[in-house]
Amino acid sequence: MKHLSVTKAEAFIAQALHANHVPLVDAKLVAQLMIQSDLVGADGHGIFRLPAYIKRIRAGGINLSPHIQIEREQGATALINGDNALGHLVMNRAVDVAIEKVKKHSVCWVGSHYGNHSGAASVYVRKLAEQGYIGIYMAVGNANHMAPWGGIDLLLSTNPIAIAVPAGDKPIVLLDIATTVAAYGKVKLAAQKGESIPDTWMIDRHGQPITDPQKSSEGSLLPIGGYKGYGLAVMIGLLAGALNNAAVGKGTIDFNAHHDLITNTGQTIIAVDPSAFGDQEQFVARVIALVDDLKASSKLPGVNQIRVPGDGAARVMAERLAHGIPISSELQESLNNCAKECGIAALDL
Amino acid sequence: MKHLSVTKAEAFIAQALHANHVPLVDAKLVAQLMIQSDLVGADGHGIFRLPAYIKRIRAGGINLSPHIQIEREQGATALINGDNALGHLVMNRAVDVAIEKVKKHSVCWVGSHYGNHSGAASVYVRKLAEQGYIGIYMAVGNANHMAPWGGIDLLLSTNPIAIAVPAGDKPIVLLDIATTVAAYGKVKLAAQKGESIPDTWMIDRHGQPITDPQKSSEGSLLPIGGYKGYGLAVMIGLLAGALNNAAVGKGTIDFNAHHDLITNTGQTIIAVDPSAFGDQEQFVARVIALVDDLKASSKLPGVNQIRVPGDGAARVMAERLAHGIPISSELQESLNNCAKECGIAALDL
Numbered sequence: 266m267k268h269l270s271v272t273k274a275e276a277f278i279a280q281a282l283h284a285n286h287v288p289l290v291d292a293k294l295v296a297q298l299m300i301q302s303d304l305v306g307a308d309g310h311g312i313f314r315l316p317a318y319i320k321r322i323r324a325g326g327i328n329l330s331p332h333i334q335i336e337r338e339q340g341a342t343a344l345i346n347g348d349n350a351l352g353h354l355v356m357n358r359a360v361d362v363a364i365e366k367v368k369k370h371s372v373c374w375v376g377s378h379y380g381n382h383s384g385a386a387s388v389y390v391r392k393l394a395e396q397g398y399i400g401i402y403m404a405v406g407n408a409n410h411m412a413p414w415g416g417i418d419l420l421l422s423t424n425p426i427a428i429a430v431p432a433g434d435k436p437i438v439l440l441d442i443a444t445t446v447a448a449y450g451k452v453k454l455a456a457q458k459g460e461s462i463p464d465t466w467m468i469d470r471h472g473q474p475i476t477d478p479q480k481s482s483e484g485s486l487l488p489i490g491g492y493k494g495y496g497l498a499v500m501i502g503l504l505a506g507a508l509n510n511a512a513v514g515k516g517t518i519d520f521n522a523h524h525d526l527i528t529n530t531g532q533t534i535i536a537v538d539p540s541a542f543g544d545q546e547q548f549v550a551r552v553i554a555l556v557d558d559l560k561a562s563s564k565l566p567g568v569n570q571i572r573v574p575g576d577g578a579a580r581v582m583a584e585r586l587a588h589g590i591p592i593s594s595e596l597q598e599s600l601n602n603c604a605k606e607c608g609i610a611a612l613d614l
Numbered sequence: 615m616k617h618l619s620v621t622k623a624e625a626f627i628a629q630a631l632h633a634n635h636v637p638l639v640d641a642k643l644v645a646q647l648m649i650q651s652d653l654v655g656a657d658g659h660g661i662f663r664l665p666a667y668i669k670r671i672r673a674g675g676i677n678l679s680p681h682i683q684i685e686r687e688q689g690a691t692a693l694i695n696g697d698n699a700l701g702h703l704v705m706n707r708a709v710d711v712a713i714e715k716v717k718k719h720s721v722c723w724v725g726s727h728y729g730n731h732s733g734a735a736s737v738y739v740r741k742l743a744e745q746g747y748i749g750i751y752m753a754v755g756n757a758n759h760m761a762p763w764g765g766i767d768l769l770l771s772t773n774p775i776a777i778a779v780p781a782g783d784k785p786i787v788l789l790d791i792a793t794t795v796a797a798y799g800k801v802k803l804a805a806q807k808g809e810s811i812p813d814t815w816m817i818d819r820h821g822q823p824i825t826d827p828q829k830s831s832e833g834s835l836l837p838i839g840g841y842k843g844y845g846l847a848v849m850i851g852l853l854a855g856a857l858n859n860a861a862v863g864k865g866t867i868d869f870n871a872h873h874d875l876i877t878n879t880g881q882t883i884i885a886v887d888p889s890a891f892g893d894q895e896q897f898v899a900r901v902i903a904l905v906d907d908l909k910a911s912s913k914l915p916g917v918n919q920i921r922v923p924g925d926g927a928a929r930v931m932a933e934r935l936a937h938g939i940p941i942s943s944e945l946q947e948s949l950n951n952c953a954k955e956c957g958i959a960a961l962d963l
Contacts, residue, residue, distance in 0.1 A: 337890065337891060337892065339720045339887075339890040340690065340718065340719035340720035340721065340890065341689070341690045341719040341720055341721045341722075342719075342720040342721050342886065342887070342890040342891065344890075344891045344892070369689065370689035370690040370691075370719055371688045371689035371690060371691040371723075372689065372690045372691050372721060372722065372723040372884075373690075373721065374720075374721040374886050376891055399853065399857070412911060413908040413909075413911050413920050413922070414920070414921070415913060415914055415917040415919070415920050415921065416908070416911030416912060416913055416914065416917070416920045417911060417912040417913065417914060418911035418912050420907055420908055420911060421908075428849040428853070430849065430852045430853070430856075438848070438849070438852060440842075440845040440846065440848070440849050442839075442842045442845060442846075446839060468914075470912075470914075471914070471915060472914040472915060472916075489838050489839025489840075489842050489843060490791075490795060490838025490839055490843060491838075492921070493789075493791045493838050494838060494839060496789040496791060496923040497789065497791075499787070499789070499904070499908065499922065499923055500777040500779065500787070500789050500923065502904060503779045503787060503901055503904065504748065504777070504779070506900075506904075507779075507897060507900040507901050507904060508748070508886075508888055508891050508897060509891060510891070510892050510896075510897075510900070513900075513904055514903070514904040514907050514908070515907050535721075535884070537691065537723050537857075538688075538691070539857055541686065541688040541689065541691040541693075542686060542691065542693045542725055542857050542858060542859070543686065543693070543859050547859070548856060548857060548859075551855075551856040551859070551862075552852055552856050554863070555848070555851060555852065555855075555856060555862055555863040558769055558863045558864050559762040559765070559769055559770075559848065559863070560762075562761060562762050562765030562766060562767035562769060563765060563766040563767050563819075564764060564765055564766065565764055565765065565766060565817075565819075565820070565821040566820060566821060567821075568764040568765070570764070571762050571763070571764050571765045572763065572764065572841070573762070573848065574845040574848055574849065
């Protein structure tokens with residue numbers, strides 16, 4: 266597989282966005298944040314999304330001159346209005362506000378509405394952990410592919426949650442999960458490749474497992490842990506959607522079907538300062554001790570290595586910073602088609 | 615089945631605790647909080663636990679004259695030192711501190727260490743939601759019954775999370791889940807009854823499903839959603855254990871095996887004021903709208919009713935307030951044995 270350096274990838278994205286009237290400073294920032302998703306191996310959330318973002322921009326579904334602002338602010342909380350900007354800009358602002366507020370109050374809760382898809386959740390909590398804070402992120406996903414437990418109607422998204430905990434000079438402990446067994450993107454990928462999917466991923470309207478991804482359109486993704494994951498998806502929908510006066514449930518816009526409609530994506534960031542609870546170094550030592558104990562566990566037959574949330578991402582990041590981002594031939598084609606549309610040079614691979 | 619009124623249940627617990635030198639005011643408060651677990655149907659967390667609590671008290675494992683205090687306080691955060699009190703007293707104090715702080719800062723994060731088992735997590739977040747706040751609770755469980763994903767060593771507990779969202783005069787939307795598919799108590803109950811357990815609950819040291827609960831002692835509970843639930847358990851362990859300088863991982867004391875050792879239970883409460891993000895009534899209306907939409911979903915064959923987190927608890931609470939708490943003959947015997955030990959009157963059923 267070919268590899269694209271981070272510098273070239275960022276430049277390509279920034280050019281494409283700028284060619285579509287995204288101001289250069291915004292285009293560069295979005296490019297840099299998009300590549301953060303690729304760097305941690307969240308391949309469905311980085312440069313892969315560029316053609317979809319461009320499609321939305323060209324359809325008028327994004328405000329290219331947004332006035333992202335703090336709409337309400339009270340104590341250690343803030344509500345940001347993203348003014349339908351590219352989601353990365355909104356979340357970048359949310360992280361900045363969170364850092365300001367956590368410095369002052371030791372904890373803060375920053376909600377946002379009128380945002381958009383902003384890549385992997387991990388990108389934003391990682392920024393907090395890099396500065397020594399614990400970060401939690403929750404979002405309402407941009408398409409409903411899950412029914413309530415026992416139901417058929419697709420009223421819920423995969424509503425992800427990410428949590429990052431700093432670990433000194435060791436990899437940040439970082440969990441970034443959807444509340445469904447599989448992301449819908451994985452189903453679509455299997456359909457593209459003509460592969461079947463495991464019978465634990467989706468059910469049809471009769472409650473039977475779907476294994477042919479071509480039949481996924483009316484099916485429901487299954488939540489992790491049955492009613493437990495369903496419950497988590499509901500609660501995240503309330504905390505990131507209803508609380509922020511953002512879309513949730515029936516109000517959710519399918520961003521793959523409607524490129525021109527305002528998604529009013531809701532996202533929430535919580536930051537907390539570990540030093541408010543005791544010595545930061547001792548805290549980090551306790552984090553590392555737990556990580557080391559977990560990794561040193563005896564292994565099940567056939568298991569080579571025990572993983573801890575975030576160490577896979579750290580390994581991928583080191584590899585990709587050194588060797589670039591792998592670009593499949595399908596992705597190369599898709600990005601070069603996009604380049605042609607935007608009137609910019611093809612990928613330099 | 616016989617039923618015990620709330621008044622009688624509380625009086626019985628308070629008498630039993632007081633007979634074991636728990637100050638009367640504390641005994642009454644713990645009794646009232648214990649019964650809150652029974653009221654929502656968390657039968658393994660209420661009066662059922664009294665004999666175990668008494669055993670721990672008699673073994674010297676609980677400080678009966680605790681000085682529960684705020685050990686650190688900074689901005690919108692606090693760390694409570696529970697001084698090894700009965701866990702309910704520690705969490706009750708944590709909720710009081712959280713309410714004070716959320717009024718001032720709109721959000722707060724209150725951690726605690728040197729606590730103990732304090733009943734169902736839902737009890738404490740419900741208190742916050744009853745006052746119009748969103749509540750989140752996380753805890754390190756009091757015994758390790760889960761291995762890291764891919765591992766064998768039992769290093770993690772079922773680390774629960776509870777989230778409550780106020781819904782006006784409708785039932786509080788409330789999720790209270792362990793991060794394992796099943797609680798270990800359910801495994802023990804099946805063993806008692808001589809029943810088998812589903813093959814999705816536990817695996818043995820070779821990675822094979824355990825269906826005979828008699829063979830559970832060396833097995834590992836399975837996390838919800840595989841590595842996702844494992845990751846959640848790790849992160850909750852860090853946020854409720856490591857952050858609060860409480861026990862986690864190898865440091866966790868098995869409270870069923872060691873009645874005299876200080877458990878140093880770690881718990882965390884986050885409270886947030888929805889009115890900081892917009893009009894409270896409009897928020898509640900959005901919560902109710904999502905709940906109503908979910909409940910109105912078309913149903914899978916064989917499903918009578920779509921449930922939303924918290925509505926089962928609300929129904930059970932109404933029933934039990936009216937008709938009392940169901941007491942099985944086994945529970946009656948266990949409580950009457952406990953009464954005899956404490957030198958108090960048997961249950962008046």
